Amino acid sequence: MLDKIAIFGVGLIGGSFALALRQAGAVRHVVGVGRRRASLERALVLGIIDEIASSVADAVAGADLVLLAAPVAQTENILREIAPVLGASTVVTDAGSTKSDVVAAARRALGSKIAQFIPGHPIAGREMNGPDAALAQLYAGKKVVIAALLENTDEHIERVAAAWRCCGATIYRLSPERHDQVFAAVSHLPHLLAYALVDDIARKPNADLLFQYAASGFRDFTRIAGSSPEMWRDITLANRDAMLVELDAYIAQLQRMRAMIATDDGAALEAVYANARHARENWISAIESGDKAQAAAPATNTPQGAQQ
Amino acid sequence: MLDKIAIFGVGLIGGSFALALRQAGAVRHVVGVGRRRASLERALVLGIIDEIASSVADAVAGADLVLLAAPVAQTENILREIAPVLGASTVVTDAGSTKSDVVAAARRALGSKIAQFIPGHPIAGREMNGPDAALAQLYAGKKVVIAALLENTDEHIERVAAAWRCCGATIYRLSPERHDQVFAAVSHLPHLLAYALVDDIARKPNADLLFQYAASGFRDFTRIAGSSPEMWRDITLANRDAMLVELDAYIAQLQRMRAMIATDDGAALEAVYANARHARENWISAIESGDKAQAAAPATNTPQGAQQ
Numbered sequence: 001m002l003d004k005i006a007i008f009g010v011g012l013i014g015g016s017f018a019l020a021l022r023q024a025g026a027v028r029h030v031v032g033v034g035r036r037r038a039s040l041e042r043a044l045v046l047g048i049i050d051e052i053a054s055s056v057a058d059a060v061a062g063a064d065l066v067l068l069a070a071p072v073a074q075t076e077n078i079l080r081e082i083a084p085v086l087g088a089s090t091v092v093t094d095a096g097s098t099k100s101d102v103v104a105a106a107r108r109a110l111g112s113k114i115a116q117f118i119p120g121h122p123i124a125g126r127e128m129n130g131p132d133a134a135l136a137q138l139y140a141g142k143k144v145v146i147a148a149l150l151e152n153t154d155e156h157i158e159r160v161a162a163a164w165r166c167c168g169a170t171i172y173r174l175s176p177e178r179h180d181q182v183f184a185a186v187s188h189l190p191h192l193l194a195y196a197l198v199d200d201i202a203r204k205p206n207a208d209l210l211f212q213y214a215a216s217g218f219r220d221f222t223r224i225a226g227s228s229p230e231m232w233r234d235i236t237l238a239n240r241d242a243m244l245v246e247l248d249a250y251i252a253q254l255q256r257m258r259a260m261i262a263t264d265d266g267a268a269l270e271a272v273y274a275n276a277r278h279a280r281e282n283w284i285s286a287i288e289s290g291d292k293a294q295a296a297a298p299a300t301n302t303p304q305g306a307q308q
Numbered sequence: 309m310l311d312k313i314a315i316f317g318v319g320l321i322g323g324s325f326a327l328a329l330r331q332a333g334a335v336r337h338v339v340g341v342g343r344r345r346a347s348l349e350r351a352l353v354l355g356i357i358d359e360i361a362s363s364v365a366d367a368v369a370g371a372d373l374v375l376l377a378a379p380v381a382q383t384e385n386i387l388r389e390i391a392p393v394l395g396a397s398t399v400v401t402d403a404g405s406t407k408s409d410v411v412a413a414a415r416r417a418l419g420s421k422i423a424q425f426i427p428g429h430p431i432a433g434r435e436m437n438g439p440d441a442a443l444a445q446l447y448a449g450k451k452v453v454i455a456a457l458l459e460n461t462d463e464h465i466e467r468v469a470a471a472w473r474c475c476g477a478t479i480y481r482l483s484p485e486r487h488d489q490v491f492a493a494v495s496h497l498p499h500l501l502a503y504a505l506v507d508d509i510a511r512k513p514n515a516d517l518l519f520q521y522a523a524s525g526f527r528d529f530t531r532i533a534g535s536s537p538e539m540w541r542d543i544t545l546a547n548r549d550a551m552l553v554e555l556d557a558y559i560a561q562l563q564r565m566r567a568m569i570a571t572d573d574g575a576a577l578e579a580v581y582a583n584a585r586h587a588r589e590n591w592i593s594a595i596e597s598g599d600k601a602q603a604a605a606p607a608t609n610t611p612q613g614a615q616q
Contacts, residue, residue: 185512186522189505211590215495221529229578253504262552264548269545275507276504276507279515
């Protein structure tokens with residue numbers, strides 16, 4: 001049981017975390033902090049938080065856990081405000097989609113208190129934002145990556161992990177650098193590719209004609225191009241090094257495939273397509289058997305997390 | 309009312325066409341032709357066809373309409389078999405995803421009878437194949453492109469269009485060349501891009517780790533990489549010229565975006581992302597208002613087709 005938590009940013013991510021912990025009976029008191037008064041008041045009305053903090057010092061004082069769930073661009077400033085008032089018994093975690101840049105910001109802002117910062121990344125979301133979008137079930141069955149630092153203690157890491165498990169999530173562990181490489185490949189690059197295709201088509205002189213014939217395959221392929229441009233601009237640049245590596249590999253792949261088309265090499269092209277379909281089928285099967293295993297497990301607020 | 313139709317290939321595409329026409333009471337007699345006896349017998353049992361043709365000559369004799377719905381690679385050979393037995397009152401159409409190559413094959417195979425060939429492309433499908441996958445509703449609310457030739461008569465074009473309208477489809481018209489440019493951009497290239505990404509990831513040494521973190525965005529983005537590698541190899545190469553144009557434009561787009569990332573140009577990157585999201589939102593709104601208009605229209609087997 002956590003006695004007190006403080007949530008910076010009481011929207012979809014922070015609000016869902018608070019709701020899930022409350023529903024699990026895992027927290028006594030939730031304090032909200034944020035730049036927009038209206039969001040904090042709405043979170044109070046919705047029962048996401050018990051109290052709007054009067055100051056950062058007030059929010060952090062005596063907290064077992066602080067979650068940063070404001071836009072990532074604010075992370076360093078928030079940590080600078082927290083640093084002087086951060087007591088030794090409080091851990092701070094975040095929910096950002098990139099980790100190396102957050103770790104660098106945390107080192108600058110927290111200095112000698114860096115050991116109290118446990119970088120995190122819940123892999124969950126919706127296409128809505130704000131306190132009204134928050135759901136107690138948002139993290140149920142989802143992954144949360146903890147990208148722990150060498151300075152973190154096992155006890156502090158476990159406090160953050162246990163809170164996410166109370167939300168129904170499974171904990172995975174990656175170093176901050178590995179985290180950023182992995183998500184560049186499976187999330188950040190696909191977002192860029194989807195945005196790139198829609199923009200490319202939209203700028204053609206016959207764009208209206210083209211969109212008229214786009215069908216369900218195009219709709220699914222480009223769904224992630226409906227995401228927030230500001231947020232994805234920040235993620236793309238925050239993860240620049242890994243993004244450039246993945247993007248270069250992908251451009252090289254397209255150039256190889258271009259040569260297959262130009263030389264009418266059907267066998268090589270089919271090999272790429274068949275390998276992709278096969279790999280995707282294996283991946284879908286693995287997800288589905290994982291879902292079944294989870295559905296078959298006894299209902300509990302603290303599922304066994306695959307630790308790795 | 310069509311007195312007799314002949315279907316070459318009684319699977320998803322051909323079978324659904326026959327079922328829809330029968331359900332609409334728009335055809336008296338359906339003859340099936342195909343290489344696999346078991347599929348033809350199954351189509352007979354399922355009530356898709358009335359008769360298995362004893363020969364191509366038998367199938368085509370006296371038919372008002374012949375639909376080619378066998379794999380596209382067979383199109384030219386089938387047309388060569390049809391040519392000598394094709395009567396003046398019969399029209400032939402197809403359901404292939406590319407049109408320039410089909411037109412070229414038809415010109416070679418049919419010679420002076422080319423005017424009787426009306427190229428078509430129904431924009432509908434499922435992830436299943438064969439007679440058991442056929443659905444009378446497959447084409448309801450979907451588009452069918454008729455890529456008519458200069459030699460086609462209005463009466464022949466209208467006979468094909470009317471049959472598709474009986475299936476619940478809306479008719480659009482494009483030249484064969486324009487058709488191929490449009491579908492390279494909105495369908496064929498996205499398929500290649502999805503296959504390319506999954507293959508690229510699957511070939512990395514840490515592929516298993518990467519797939520473990522792929523989530524719903526990746527799933528939707530790569531859904532079309534679950535399509536048939538043989539079919540998409542054929543489509544990619546059949547539409548080679550238009551594919552190379554689109555692929556080159558896309559690679560150039562990625563190289564521009566790479567430069568934005570490398571130079572930390574957030575404003576330029578956000579402009580691409582925002583333009584893409586905006587264009588996609590407009591497209592989705594247009595689809596949804598189209599769907600509503602269709603839902604509000606009186607139920608009929610012959611909806612008003614947007615002719616263009």
